[in-house]
Amino acid sequence: MNLLRQHKIPVTILTGFLGAGKTTLLNRILHEDSQQKTAVIVNEYGDLSIDSQLITDTKEEIIEINSGCICCNVRGDLISILSSMLRQQLNGEVQFDRVIIETTGLANPAPVVQTFLMDEAMSRWFELDSVCTVLDSKHLPQHIDSEELQEQIAFADVLIFNKTDLINEGELKDLQTRITQMNPNAKVLHSINCEIHTSDIIGIQSFDLGHKLQIHPNLLTDEHHHHHDTVNSFVFTDNRPLNLDRVNRWFSYLVQVKGESLYRYKGILHIDGMEERVVFQGVHMLFSGTNDRPWLPEETKQSEIVFIGKGLDKYELEKGFYDCLQ
Numbered sequence: 001m002n003l004l005r006q007h008k009i010p011v012t013i014l015t016g017f018l019g020a021g022k023t024t025l026l027n028r029i030l031h032e033d034s035q036q037k038t039a040v041i042v043n044e045y046g047d048l049s050i051d052s053q054l055i056t057d058t059k060e061e062i063i064e065i066n067s068g069c070i071c072c073n074v075r076g077d078l079i080s081i082l083s084s085m086l087r088q089q090l091n092g093e094v095q096f097d098r099v100i101i102e103t104t105g106l107a108n109p110a111p112v113v114q115t116f117l118m119d120e121a122m123s124r125w126f127e128l129d130s131v132c133t134v135l136d137s138k139h140l141p142q143h144i145d146s147e148e149l150q151e152q153i154a155f156a157d158v159l160i161f162n163k164t165d166l167i168n169e170g171e172l173k174d175l176q177t178r179i180t181q182m183n184p185n186a187k188v189l190h191s192i193n194c195e196i197h198t199s200d201i202i203g204i205q206s207f208d209l210g211h212k213l214q215i216h217p218n219l220l221t222d223e224h225h226h227h228h229d230t231v232n233s234f235v236f237t238d239n240r241p242l243n244l245d246r247v248n249r250w251f252s253y254l255v256q257v258k259g260e261s262l263y264r265y266k267g268i269l270h271i272d273g274m275e276e277r278v279v280f281q282g283v284h285m286l287f288s289g290t291n292d293r294p295w296l297p298e299e300t301k302q303s304e305i306v307f308i309g310k311g312l313d314k315y316e317l318e319k320g321f322y323d324c325l326q
């Protein structure tokens, strides 16, 4: 890296509620032909690294922060990761032109934004390009009272109304009217499976500090105290194979009976007799499971599941999972 570089490294913060489509968007950006090298920092809620496993083959640098929510206790981790990336860039060990940070679905973007404004080293080397918020147009009304979602909307420079295939035109119009009242300054995009032009969200230099200060007058001084107190999450992992029939029965029960309180559930399954990993994704009552790539010889076959939701019963979920073991 040229020490006398004129340009700071642009940073895009990708935010949005649980299951809105952030990883889908990230995959799209990373697979677009670009001269630019991107470093990606992925933060997951729960101690799993499912998201980074679901980022499909890419040559880009992917760094995970799994020790907690990026907006809470791991802000220090974020700074040390960025500092170490800078050092490696200066030593010529890695090269990147831009950074994308995917926050958890329960992150308030304010403290992540603060990191780049308040930390001297960070603000010398990095500049915020934009805060891009992906919205699940179908489930958004269910979560509109959530403080995290409101902050994600308020802080957006770009609002992507995703999953427009799941609602009709009138519903989309009403939703957009309601949401843009909460943030009239953001650029608005609509998408299905986050099919947008990367150039609409990356390298747009639309981060507007004045607008952010209107939302949070204390943004440059505030200490952040944030509790995900109404939402809980549980993670289960096991190396033993699962029985497909039992898994199918368990998931149809979960979707039909628990769908309302299951904000997000996803995972990778090791199914008895199958050479491929099975990947599943759930957001409330919308569920999909697919055969993914074969397990690699050097890989330990294991199932990893995360459930995130309101008032979830850990014992019941755990029992459901272990009852599926072959």
Ligand SMILES: Nc1nc2c(ncn2[C@@H]2O[C@H](COP(=O)(O)OP(=O)(O)OP(=O)(O)O)[C@@H](O)[C@H]2O)c(=O)[nH]1
Residues within 6 Å of the ligand: 016, 017, 018, 019, 020, 021, 022, 023, 024, 025, 051, 104, 105, 162, 163, 164, 165, 166, 191, 192, 193, 194, 264, 281, 282, 283, 288
């Ligand atoms: N029907 C429909 N499904 C979508 C669309 N975009 C994404 N999905 C699906 O929604 C699910 C969640 O998408 P992700 O990209 O993993 O969402 P996320 O925001 O990264 O979710 P978190 O892991 O909770 O942070 C996946 O099953 C996607 O395939 C869309 O436009 N329409």
